[in-house]
Amino acid sequence: MTDAYRTLREAGPHDAETIIAIPTFRRPALLRRLLEALRSQEGLEGAALLIADNDAAGQQGAAVAAEMARDFPVPIEILLVPQPGLCHVRNALVAQALGHRAMQRLVMIDDDEWPQPGWLAALLAMQARTGAAVVGGPVDPCFAGAAPDWAEQTLIFRPEERSEGRTTLLYAGNNLLVSAEALEALEAPWFDPAFDRSGGEDLDFLTRIEALGLGFAWAPRARVNEWVGPERARRGWVLRRMWRIGVTDTMVARKAKPGLGGRVGLGIRAVGLLGMRTAALPALAWARRRRLDIAGQWVKAVARLYAIAGGSDAIYAAPAPVTARTP
Structure with a gap:
């Protein structure tokens, strides 16, 4: 080689x-x-x-x-x-x-x-x-x-x-x-x-x-x-992926808008999204063809708040801090 x-x-x-x-x-x-x-x-x-x-x-x-x-x-x-x-x-x-x-x-x-x-x-x-x-x-x-x-x-x-x-x-x-x-x-x-x-x-x-x-x-x-692969063709994996998307999307947004003002703005938006997604949860009882999407969007909304609070999703290994600098 x-x-x-x-x-x-x-x-x-x-x-x-x-x-x-x-x-x-x-x-x-x-x-x-x-x-x-x-x-x-x-x-x-x-x-x-x-x-x-x-x-x-x-x-x-x-x-x-x-x-x-x-x-x-x-x-x-x-x-x-x-x-x-x-x-x-x-x-x-x-x-x-x-x-x-x-x-x-x-x-x-x-x-x-x-x-x-x-x-x-x-x-x-x-x-x-x-x-x-x-x-x-x-x-x-x-x-x-x-x-x-x-x-x-x-x-x-x-x-x-x-x-x-x-x-x-x-x-x-x-x-x-x-x-x-x-x-x-x-x-x-x-x-x-x-x-x-x-x-x-x-x-x-x-x-x-x-x-x-x-x-x-x-x-x-x-x-x-x-x-x-079979390990991804599971509802649990999909929900875990939606959590990760919520976290990483917010990490990117925090980096683009650093400081207290940016965090407050993101927080207000995240709370609004969570409220909207929570209001949709009762549809799980009858919307069979949309259940996974409804649940996934709610998980994603919760993950946004978690990330705004400083959480990171170390899905691959130990987390690394997100800096405000733009390389």
């Missing part, structure tokens, strides 16, 4: 205008499926792959990438990121991509996803058409077995749908094109390590891009599939 890694680094994507960035951690089979799907994508001309393995000890993802690089249609560059945490991996990808002078755009996709036909071409076409700094697309859940009959009740498993073209703030970074200009304007660290243990780093990243006055666009045909 050492020799292959060194060789790939020397043959890195120095002339690529589009770099597809993939963070990976102990998912070699899923990464292989992603790379196989990328192999046949339209729009690969002038593109290259940049894969960051966050398991410096096992290097399973790096090994898969090195194997497939031998006959892949575009260059593959591999990074080993020993410091654990998704923010560290994402920052390593951005820093490495910006080191390639020809790079004009970074395309982000996770290792538990794989693109549908036309994905990359749709992202590139939308950016060319709108000039937006950031372009996103839908993410379709793909369950290990049959989708639970309650899956459509929750926004967690409903692909986001927007009108094609220019749009408002996007929320997630798992199917995203970002211009080099936007990344250079943000400066490092692009993904705040304060969110390393809780998630929400992508929303913070996009919120800061919006604050710079840069635009967003939506490409409905730039669709990817996301693997949903």
Whole structure:
């Protein structure tokens, strides 16, 4: 593995205008499926792959990438990121991509996803058409077995749908094109390590891009599939995810509006939302097709108040404090 890694680094994507960035951690089979799907994508001309393995000890993802690089249609560059945490991996990808002078755009996709036909071409076409700094697309859940009959009740498993073209703030970074200009304007660290243990780093990243006055666009045909294993296809997991969203959304808002005034304003809004969500709870008795959504929205509202009070959601490991600074 050492020799292959060194060789790939020397043959890195120095002339690529589009770099597809993939963070990976102990998912070699899923990464292989992603790379196989990328192999046949339209729009690969002038593109290259940049894969960051966050398991410096096992290097399973790096090994898969090195194997497939031998006959892949575009260059593959591999990074080993020993410091654990998704923010560290994402920052390593951005820093490495910006080191390639020809790079004009970074395309982000996770290792538990794989693109549908036309994905990359749709992202590139939308950016060319709108000039937006950031372009996103839908993410379709793909369950290990049959989708639970309650899956459509929750926004967690409903692909986001927007009108094609220019749009408002996007929320997630798992199917995203970002211009080099936007990344250079943000400066490092692009993904705040304060969110390393809780998630929400992508929303913070996009919120800061919006604050710079840069635009967003939506490409409905730039669709990817996301693997949903049995451990996630449970109501309990969905409610836990809604709690996390409530916490991390509020952490991002607190960072954007620091100080007592910002906290009071967020608190008033959170109390109002909780009141509205609580008033909807009696509908659980008869709205069978909306029960999980009603319960999830109430959990999310409670989580907002928890975060305003200073709580953080250490879903990945020990919590890290959120600072008011903008990297």
